[in-house]
Amino acid sequence: MKIQEIKISQEVLALKAEMIGLRRHFHQYPELGNKEVKTGKYIAGYLKKLGLDVKENIAKTGVIGLLKGNYAGKTILYRADMDALEIDEKNNVEYKSKHTGIVHMCGHDAHMAIALITAKLFSAQKNKLRGNIKFVFQPSEELIPGGAKAMIEEGVMKNPKVGGALGLHVWQDLAVGKVGIKPGPLFASIDLVSLRVIGKGGHGAMPQYTVDPIMISAHIITSLQALITREIDPLQSSVLTFGQIHAGTACNIIPEESFLQGSLRCFNPEIRKYAAKRITEISKGIADAFDGRCEVDIARGHPTVNNDPEFTSIVLQAARETVPNDNISNDCNNMGSEDMAYFLNKAPGCLFLLGTSNKEKGLTSKHHSPRFNIDEDALPIGAEIVRKTILKFLNLQ
Ligand SMILES: [Zn+2]
Numbered sequence: 001m002k003i004q005e006i007k008i009s010q011e012v013l014a015l016k017a018e019m020i021g022l023r024r025h026f027h028q029y030p031e032l033g034n035k036e037v038k039t040g041k042y043i044a045g046y047l048k049k050l051g052l053d054v055k056e057n058i059a060k061t062g063v064i065g066l067l068k069g070n071y072a073g074k075t076i077l078y079r080a081d082m083d084a085l086e087i088d089e090k091n092n093v094e095y096k097s098k099h100t101g102i103v104h105m106c107g108h109d110a111h112m113a114i115a116l117i118t119a120k121l122f123s124a125q126k127n128k129l130r131g132n133i134k135f136v137f138q139p140s141e142e143l144i145p146g147g148a149k150a151m152i153e154e155g156v157m158k159n160p161k162v163g164g165a166l167g168l169h170v171w172q173d174l175a176v177g178k179v180g181i182k183p184g185p186l187f188a189s190i191d192l193v194s195l196r197v198i199g200k201g202g203h204g205a206m207p208q209y210t211v212d213p214i215m216i217s218a219h220i221i222t223s224l225q226a227l228i229t230r231e232i233d234p235l236q237s238s239v240l241t242f243g244q245i246h247a248g249t250a251c252n253i254i255p256e257e258s259f260l261q262g263s264l265r266c267f268n269p270e271i272r273k274y275a276a277k278r279i280t281e282i283s284k285g286i287a288d289a290f291d292g293r294c295e296v297d298i299a300r301g302h303p304t305v306n307n308d309p310e311f312t313s314i315v316l317q318a319a320r321e322t323v324p325n326d327n328i329s330n331d332c333n334n335m336g337s338e339d340m341a342y343f344l345n346k347a348p349g350c351l352f353l354l355g356t357s358n359k360e361k362g363l364t365s366k367h368h369s370p371r372f373n374i375d376e377d378a379l380p381i382g383a384e385i386v387r388k389t390i391l392k393f394l395n396l397q
């Protein structure tokens, strides 16, 4: 990708250095979900200085900055998320995280930087702005149930009523200069599956006197994978992953219990419902068959991210005016999940993906890896597409 093929306005380019500085500031001082106290304060301070109408501590640490245009019109919500992850950073960069064991390894630092710079850009032009821009900085995207749902419950979609919702996620599967824009489903729904298998403990040499919860758990895991591959239409994507299994204390003791936790991800809400029902039936049925018991808890997480076709076509237009057409991919749906889904269920909108990897610079580590890092040249590209989308949506251009 040649950088001269990218068309970024002078007003965005003039703020590139500040945007990178903001991203590096957030990178150095990361905070975990629902604990983004200093991050929220910093954002609120920045937005107040710009003259926005700022509300703090929404859904714990969330911040809303409302920019009212001089002319009455629609309201667009632009979302950034604020939380970092519990990971030890392995990057040797001058702006390395100063909080041991916590770091922005999903790029939310970049999301906040782009959003603040967008607020700065538009606040300088509020005299000619038609409509309103609601800058939303949500807590806790990485946790279930996530901050988006809580902010909606506290009224973020009202006063003024939101007519469209926009968000972006930096994306390492796409090289810098590329973007992923897709109408319809983009990210899958997620549910948290917790299983407690209760058996009867005893001596490892005398299993006849016990009910072995580890052996039962092994059967449950295998059978639940068969549920995904044998009962669900292969054309309907779904995945079940157990990321935790805990049981036992020694090689010769059969424990009383085992605990398993996993995530179920689907695109189709009917399949989501069906899979949850069958996970419960199969787990309980297998435990019962072996004379044990299984307690099942399935906590509903984020719904599917569904991009509105009409709103997405505005983002696509904005992207086409910024990067070459070949750099825009619509083959970017995946089984990850994002709580932007809640905003998109309340207003037509779009979450798009901003390419941030760069092989030549060695920036290829994926999200949530301890070596994740982005090419900061992507930041003005993101800001430019956001700027153009907002202007188009508010009918200024
Ligand atoms: Zn993440």
Ligand SMILES: [Zn+2]
Residues within 6 Å of the ligand: 106, 107, 108, 141, 169
């Ligand atoms: Zn993320």
